[in-house]
Each structure stands twice: as structure tokens, then as C-alpha cells.
Amino acid sequence: MTLTELKYIVAVARERHFGKAAEACYVSQPTLSVAIKKLEDELEVKLFERSAGEVTVTPLGEQIVQQAQSVLDQAATIKEIAKRGKDPLAGPLNLGVIYTIGPYLLPDLVRQNIARTPQMPLMLQENFTAKLLEMLRAGEIDCAIMAEPFPDSGLAMAQLYDEPFLAAVPAQHPLASREWVSSDELKNETMLLLGTGHCFRDHVLEVCPEFARFSSNAEGIRKSFEGSSLETIKHMVAAGMGVTLVPRLSVPPEALKPRSKARKDLEPIVRYVPVRDGEGGAPPSRRVVLAWRRSFTRYEAIAALRNAIYACELPGVKRLS
DSSP states (O other): OOHHHHHHHHHHHSSOOHHHHHHHTTOHHHHHHHHHHHHHHHTTOOOOOTTTTTEOOOOOHHHHHHHHHHOOOHHHHHHHHHHHOOTOSSSOOOEEEEETTTHHHHHHHHHHHHHHHHTSSSEEEEEEHHHHHHHHHHHSSSEEEEOOOOOOOSSSEEEEEEEEEEEEEETSSSSGGSSEEEHEEEEEEEEOOOOOOOOOOOHHHSGGGGGGGGGTTTHHHHEEEEEHHHHHHHHHHHTTTTEEEEEESSSOOOGGGGSSSSSSGSOOEEEEEESSTTTTTOOOOEEEEEEOOOOOHHHHHHHHHHHHHHHOOOTTTTOOO
């Protein structure tokens, strides 16, 4: 039994496909298949059920794959301990970020990280929350910046900030000149949503739950539309297709400036209006956290990353310690 064989079975369990697992391990499929067959023969158990176009893990295989991942983590820990003896921050940090945070936090975060810990470059991965959790468990990334809530996976977490939502409306919309709007007022509007898989879609539906039912009936075609990214949805708002909610850090600074009376051609075509639950009510928001495996031993790297995040400009959000 070798670490390489354990790496192969973890990859197959994750990908549910021998070819994709081989690509992920940078080996040929025959090489991977032979190694796994050798391990199965040695253990005298069947780890995977193979059928046309589908690979499933046997119940006993699930237990062995989990133990294999633990062994791989421990082997990686040995290397990390050796590195930490020289420089605890030496080497890249694999960071995952959800799609609705990455474009708005990473430009400043990367600059802060380079200035503070140039010996620890960030290897970045954008993805959905569910995929980042899977990658964390598999050891493919070291930590991830995500928004709560998400399934409890036994991860260590540090709260970063609470980020309020704003309503994005066309510049000529009646709500564009308001100081704030309520979630009830948005019920009468055509709501633009991110596609399934984005956690921010769920956050919007928590604020405006009535739109959750539109995906299952014909009225939904008139009342809600979907976009692939926040920036795409903003363009849809600008085109007058509807309104949406966006996180505060995604709002361009110039869009919050007072309207220019001198240059109408420079006015934003999308206006961003605070959302409240009544006069003086708290705005809807999301809590952004940094998560990592409890077995991850580069504590100094996590602390350095947190410090770099706190050093970023985070306009309009509530920082958490």
C-alpha cells in the first residue's frame, strides 16, 4: 500500500469517474486503474462498483476512502511541519472563494497579501459553496471564504464581516430616488436572480421568499429571470428587465455618489438603494467567514490571511473580530 494508491482512490471517489480521476492525478487511466486493482487485491475488498459510465463507492470503500484521506492529510502535515521549521509562512496557500465574493474582495486582498507575506502566494479557486466544501474535505484547498449558512462539516471558522444588501434598480425607476426601500416594496417588481447553486440566490429568496415559487409556474417567466453572475444581472437591471439585490462590496463606488447635475451622460445607469425592514430597521445581510480543516496545521498562514483581509478596504460592511 502506497500514498500514491491512496491518492488515486480518493480521486476516484471524488470524481466518480476513472478518466477524470486520472486527469486530476496527472497519470494515464490504465496506470490509475492498475494501481487501484492492486490495492483492492492487497486488501481483498472491492472499493468501487464499475458500470457503464458510472462509478460508485462501496459501503466498505467509503470507510477506506475516508481513512485514506486522513492518511494523506497526516502525510502532508509532516511536510508542513518541516516547512514551518524554516518559515511558517513559506509556500503557497490554496484559497477558495465563492463567486459573489471573489471579484470584489480578491483584487485588494491579493495586494495586501503580497505586501505582507510575499513568500505565501495565494493559489485561488472560485466555485460554488458546495464544491468548495467538497474541495476542503478532500484537501484540494486549504481554506475558503464563504457566506453562512452552509452545512456543518466540522470545519474551523473565523467570522470576517457582515455585508448588507442593497437593491439595484434602473436609474429611471421610481425607487431609484428613494433613501431606502423595504422588502415588501420589492414584491411587486420583476426580480432578477442568480442561477441555482449560488448561495446568494438563497439569500435573496430569504429576503423575498415569494419569488421562490415562481420557478415552478408560468407566472415565474414574467416575475423572475436568472443570470449567471452578479455583473450579468446588473446589466439586466440597466436594460430595464427588473431589479435585484446585491452585496455591498459589489457596488461600484461611483454609483453611490450624488447625482451629477452637470453631466447627465456620466450618471450611473443603475442605482443602489439601501433595503430596510421599516424605518430604522436593520438591512438584510450575509455573514462572510473564513473556513479551514481542523487538521490543517499552518495556523500562522490562516492568521496572516485574516490580517490581510482585515487590512482591505471593506466599505459599508461590519467587520467582525
